[in-house]
Amino acid sequence: MSQFFQIHPDNPQQRLINQAVDIIKKGGVVVYPTDCAYALGCHLGDKSALEKIKRIRKLDDKHNFTLVCRDLSEIGTYAKVDNAVYRLLKAHTPGAYTFILNATTEVPRRLLHPKRRTIGLRIPENNIALHLMEVLGEPIMSTSLIMPGEELPLMDPYEIRDLLQHEVDLVIDGGYCGMEATSVINLVDDVPVVIREGAGDVSSF
8 A cells, every 4th residue: 555645846745755665665666746736756767666566557668767867966976968068958947858878888787778888867846746856866767657548647646556555666746747758859969859748848959
């Protein structure tokens, strides 16, 4: 049975943030809010938690997982970024974008696309997510909470709890945070390519 925390979206209660981070560190799978939809997240290096997320969403090995970061200072650790790409990231973060980048050796192999060695990275504009990462001290390994056969992410924390209470360890109710997934931009090559048009404005790409 999963735990259910109601965390204030503007002023997150530190006690609950700390408890949520403890659950992540101990290998738990959590549902948490971002700036455009709820997401499934776990500890970066936890293989069993990752497998649990794959089971919930019925994902195959070709799925590009996303590292949700608190700011741009973490990006260089996990992705190969030149000056032009950095400027592009700086102009569009925090925000509702996922950027596909070439991964560094810091990224666990099981998180990568098996053929391309790429990783998704994003910096959300959501206080709860940012507080979680501040205390955790590293990115959260994440994927949008889109159930098999559905096109849109789940948006109601109570519905999420009813559906996944035996599958996840914690559901964070952070209020309404949208129901549209991020826009996905591939920055692996010289020219940005829009992979998915979502909540973030893609006109500048």
